[in-house]
Every structure is written in C-alpha cells, then in structure tokens.
Amino acid sequence: MNRDTAEPIADAIPGPNAQRWVEFHQSHSAPSEYSHEFVWDVTREADGPFVTDVDGNVLLDFTCHIGAAPLGYNNEKVLSKLREFDLVEPLKIAGQDMYFGSGPTPEDADFPGSSHLMETLTDISSQYGMDTVFLSNSGAEAMENAMKITHDYRAPAKYGVAFTGSFHGRTLGTLSLTKSKDVYTRQYPQISGIETVPFCADRGCDAASCDCGFFAGGGSRLRNMLAPEGGHVDPAEIAFLTLEPIQGVGGYRFPSEAFMNEVAAVTDEYDIPLVVDEIQSGVGRTGEMWASDHYAIEPDVIASAKALRVGATISRSEVFPSEKNRLGSTFGGGDVLGSMMGALTLEAIQEHDLLANATRRGRQARELLRDDAPDTVVDVRGKGLMLAVEFDTAERRAAVVEASLDRGLLTLGCGTKTIRLLPPLDATEREIALGTGIFLDAIDAVSASATAT
Numbered sequence: 418m419n420r421d422t423a424e425p426i427a428d429a430i431p432g433p434n435a436q437r438w439v440e441f442h443q444s445h446s447a448p449s450e451y452s453h454e455f456v457w458d459v460t461r462e463a464d465g466p467f468v469t470d471v472d473g474n475v476l477l478d479f480t481c482h483i484g485a486a487p488l489g490y491n492n493e494k495v496l497s498k499l500r501e502f503d504l505v506e507p508l509k510i511a512g513q514d515m516y517f518g519s520g521p522t523p524e525d526a527d528f529p530g531s532s533h534l535m536e537t538l539t540d541i542s543s544q545y546g547m548d549t550v551f552l553s554n555s556g557a558e559a560m561e562n563a564m565k566i567t568h569d570y571r572a573p574a575k576y577g578v579a580f581t582g583s584f585h586g587r588t589l590g591t592l593s594l595t596k597s598k599d600v601y602t603r604q605y606p607q608i609s610g611i612e613t614v615p616f617c618a619d620r621g622c623d624a625a626s627c628d629c630g631f632f633a634g635g636g637s638r639l640r641n642m643l644a645p646e647g648g649h650v651d652p653a654e655i656a657f658l659t660l661e662p663i664q665g666v667g668g669y670r671f672p673s674e675a676f677m678n679e680v681a682a683v684t685d686e687y688d689i690p691l692v693v694d695e696i697q698s699g700v701g702r703t704g705e706m707w708a709s710d711h712y713a714i715e716p717d718v719i720a721s722a723k724a725l726r727v728g729a730t731i732s733r734s735e736v737f738p739s740e741k742n743r744l745g746s747t748f749g750g751g752d753v754l755g756s757m758m759g760a761l762t763l764e765a766i767q768e769h770d771l772l773a774n775a776t777r778r779g780r781q782a783r784e785l786l787r788d789d790a791p792d793t794v795v796d797v798r799g800k801g802l803m804l805a806v807e808f809d810t811a812e813r814r815a816a817v818v819e820a821s822l823d824r825g826l827l828t829l830g831c832g833t834k835t836i837r838l839l840p841p842l843d844a845t846e847r848e849i850a851l852g853t854g855i856f857l858d859a860i861d862a863v864s865a866s867a868t869a870t
Contacts, residue, residue: 418462418469421847425467425477425825425855430455432472452480452829453822463490466841466848478827479852481839484697487724487762489841494765495758502528508754513552513746517753529760531751534727537763541706542731545716549734551744552751556696556722557586560659562730562744563692563718564590567657569738571690574656577608578639578689580616582667582832585659585694594659597667612650614639616660618670620798627675637679643687652687657718662708665697668832669805671798677712690717690736697803700724701766701842704776704801711800726758727751771842775801778844785853793864795834804838805831806856813863820859826852 431439431454438456455476461469466478466489481487488494502519510517519527526533535550551562568574579585579594586592587601593608595601615630615638624632634641639658642648660680664670684691693716698708700721709716719731727750738744749755766772779801786797786806796807808814814834821828831837840852 418464418467418475420464420467421845423464423467423475424851426473426475427823427825428474429472430470430474430476430822430825432470432474434471438471453818453827455822455827465489465492466844466852474825476822476825476827477848477852477855479838479840479856480827480829481841483723483829484702484839485723485726487700487702487842488765489843492765492841492843494769494843495761498761498764499757502757504528504754509749509752513750528757529764530753531727531756534729534751534756534760534763537760538721538729538731541763542719544710545719546733547719547731549732549737551730551737551746552756553728553730553746554749555586555728556694556720557588557591557728558750559696559720559722559728559730560585560594560692560694561588561590562728563659563720563732564594564657565744566730566732566737567690567692567718569743570736571654571656574654576610576612576650576655578612578614578655578658580614580660580664582616582618582664582670583659583661583694584664584666585661597664612642614642616664616667616670617673617676618664618668620671620673622673623675624679627673631676632679637683639679640683643683645687652689655687655689657690657692658684659692659694661694661696661698662712662714663698663703663800663803665837666831668807668835669798669803669837670832671800671805672712674712677714681713681715685715691715692718692720694720696720696722700762701772701775702801702803702839704772704779706766706772708800708803724762726762727755729759766842769843772801774844775842778802778840778846778849779804781846781849782838782840782853785850786857789857791860791864794860799838802838802840802842802844804840805835806838807832807835810834816863816866817856817859820863821856824855824859826855826859828856 435456456471458471468490538550539548581596583596585594592602617629617631640646642650644651693709722728793809798805811834828836
C-alpha cells in the first residue's frame with residue numbers, strides 16, 4: 418500500500434467475512450460498545466490512516482482507535498526503529514515492580530524501555546515541576562493511582578471534585594468520577610465524598626454571560642461550595658479536583674478561558690491538588706504535548722494512556738507516597754513492548770515536529786468543515802487534530818457515522834449529537850482534504866434524507 422496514493426474502497430460494509438467475524442466474536446464476548454462492524458484484518462496492508470478489512474475494503478480511519486494509535490497503522494516513523502531491535506520473550510512483564518535493561522547501561526541500551534519512557538515523560542512535563550512516574554496498564558489505572566496518591570498526600574482528606582459530562586474510566590473508582598452517561602454508572606457502588614461541579618463548555622463564555630451553571634451567585638459553583646466562601650466543603654479536606662482539559666466521551670467539549678482561569682485560581686488559592694486526565698487529549702493530540710498546555714491551569718498530577726501505549730501517572734516526587742508497597746503494578750505495567758512503543762511514539766512526535774503538523778492540519782480540517790458544512794451542522798470545534806462536528810439531532814449524527822462508513826471513512830460519535838475526528842498526528846494535507854471531503858459528502862447525503870430529521 419502506498420500511503421501517498423491510497424484511496425478508500427468500500428464495496429459493502431460490513432461484508433460477508435466481517436459478518437462472520439462479528440458473529441464468531443460475539444458468540445463468546447460480553448456485550449460491549451462496538452461503534453461499527455468494521456473488522457480490521459491485521460494480516461493485510463495498512464499504512465498511516467489507511468487500513469484493510471477482512472473483505473478487502475480499504476478504509477480511511479479518522480478515529481486512530483479513539484486516539485490509542487496516534488500515528489495510525491504500520492507507521493514507518495515507529496516501525497523503522499522497531500526493526501532495528503532483536504526482541505525476545507517475555508515482552509509482557511510486570512515492568513513497574515521489576516527492573517529490566519537492554520544493554521550494559523541505560524546510555525548504551527539496545528532499545529528504550531520503561532526507565533527511558535519515564536525519563537521522557539518527566540522531560541515533557543517539566544514545565545509543571547513533575548519528576549516522578551508510576552506506570553500501569555491503562556488510563557483507568559492511571560486515574561486510580563492519581564486518586565490514591567492524592568488521598569495519601571492530603572490525608573485525611575475526604576472529598577474529591579469532578580465535573581459534569583466527565584469520563585475517567587470504567588473501574589469502580591473511576592466510575593465515581595464519571596458524570597456522563599447513566600449506562601456507565603447506574604447501580605454501581607460509588608466512592609463517597611465526590612462533589613460534582615458544572616463543566617463550562619461554552620468556549621466564548623465569561624462570568625457575565627455564562628448559562629451553563631458554572632458561574633453563578635457572583636462567583637463560580639466551584640468557589641462557592643468551599644467553606645471560606647460560604648459553602649460546606651473545607652478545602653483542606655479535598656484530596657483532588659480532576660478534569661479533562663477537553664472532555665472526550667462527554668462530547669469533545671472545549672472549555673472557555675474564563676472557566677479554566679477560575680479552576681486555576683481556585684486550585685492555586687486553596688492549594689487543591691489538580692489531577693488532569695490527559696488520556697484522550699494528551700500526547701500531542703491538540704497540537705501541544707498536553708492539552709493542559711493551552712490553558713492557565715497548573716496540573717499537580719497528569720494521567721496519561723492510549724497514545725502512550727501504557728498507563729502513566731505523572732507528578733512530583735513529594736506527591737507520591739514514599740512508603741514501599743503503597744503503590745504496586747498490576748501485570749504488564751511498563752512492559753517491554755508497551756514502554757518501547759510509548760517511547761518511540763514520543764520520539765517520533767518530537768523528531769518529526771508533529772505538534773506543529775497537528776496544529777496545521779487541524780486548522781485545515783476546521784476551515785474545510787466550516788466553509789462547506791450545511792445548516793444541519795451546528796458547531797465545528799477543535800484544537801490540533803482533536804476535532805468535533807456537532808449536529809442538530811442525535812439521529813442525524815448516527816446517520817452521518819453510517820454514511821461515512823459506507824463511503825470508506827471511519828468516524829466515532831461522542832456526547833449526544835457529536836462526531837469526533839482523530840486523524841493521525843502526521844496526517845498529510847492530501848489525507849485531510851480526502852477525509853473531510855468524504856465526511857462532507859456523507860453529511861450532504863444525510864441532510865437530504867427525511868430519515869435524519
């Protein structure tokens with residue numbers, strides 16, 4: 418496959434082979450949130466955003482596995498370096514609680530491992546004074562450990578603060594912070610002491626114009642709940658305040674500067690640890706290494722995963738417990754292959770200036786979408802290549818996802834009426850023009866259909 422000339426080829430999706438794979442998979446799997454019946458054939462050609470399915474369809478993937486494959490498929494920026502290494506089993510080990518090297522010294526290592534990955538993560542987070550990392554398997558584990566270390570750091574704290582519309586994971590601990598869809602949390606037990614504050618998703622609002630409920634009563638709901646401001650919560654008893662700088666599952670909701678300035682002011686004034694969930698928005702997705710870098714906030718803890726290939730809880734050494742066994746890895750945290758892929762991904766982002774590319778190509782996509790979208794599109798928003806298109810109805814959104822797939826473009830819904838677009842961070846001008854053209858064609862086709870009204 419030649420990425421420079423590849424085009425989507427979509428005959429029938431799902432085709433007969435995909436249908437057989439889906440039936441086989443579902444005969445043993447628990448029900449889950451499958452977005453479409455696309456079945457990637459891992460044995461066939463793929464390059465960057467282009468991928469082949471089990472029926473031979475070639476699709477243009479603008480999901481990047483919900484950001485977990487930031488450079489798409491079989492990207493030479495990573496694969497060319499992987500081929501240099503002689504890898505041996507076991508590749509998956511309990512890396513955080515075991516040392517491993519790949520040569521006589523770290524400087525002479527044959528390939529990067531968990532130690533190198535942690536060093537790079539502290540380098541790209543040094544603007545926040547972060548110097549310590551705990552590796553795990555997933556984003557949910559990264560958030561669970563963020564909750565643990567802040568509770569230890571602020572003991573005996575009894576509160577945490579989360580925001581409406583948030584999604585932080587599916588473990589019982591992280592579900593206590595998840596305030597988006599009822600299906601995620603209904604009838605599951607909750608951690609006590611979690612206070613919920615409105616997330617201000619009007620990008621242009623300020624205290625005077627806010628109608629989302631965050632700014633109210635001459636201040637903010639966050640500030641007004643604190644005891645010194647007349648509320649019921651002692652700020653000294655808050656273990657953490659956590660937010661996604663840009664909400665993902667909740668609908669790609671981008672906050673106002675006024676909202677983020679107030680979060681920054683309150684957490685700074687009352688010394689409340691700020692835990693930032695960068696699992697979907699981090700690792701270059703927005704044109705900065707962390708989405709937090711766009712705003713006034715100063716994170717105390719960053720939780721990362723997805724594009725990083727492992728889970729990571731990043732903070733300052735004094736925030737982490739000093740006692741051994743207060744934290745411990747589950748199997749695979751910082752494993753050989755995951756750590757290497759994470760380190761090489763970060764290296765590729767820096768070596769190929771992909772933050773700047775994400776900014777340029779994101780601007781191109783937004784301009785194309787805003788210029789040509791019909792009235793059924795109520796908003797086009799984004800930072801870098803974290804893009805969202807919001808529709809007038811949920812039904813139209815669902816129809817556009819389906820119409821895009823029929824044309825060979827993979828997209829994903831989020832929130833209630835929004836489609837998220839996540840091209841690879843090294844997307845080219847041609848790929849953005851091709852993908853947005855297919856997407857706009859799908860919108861036009863659906864907009865002309867009475868079934869989407």
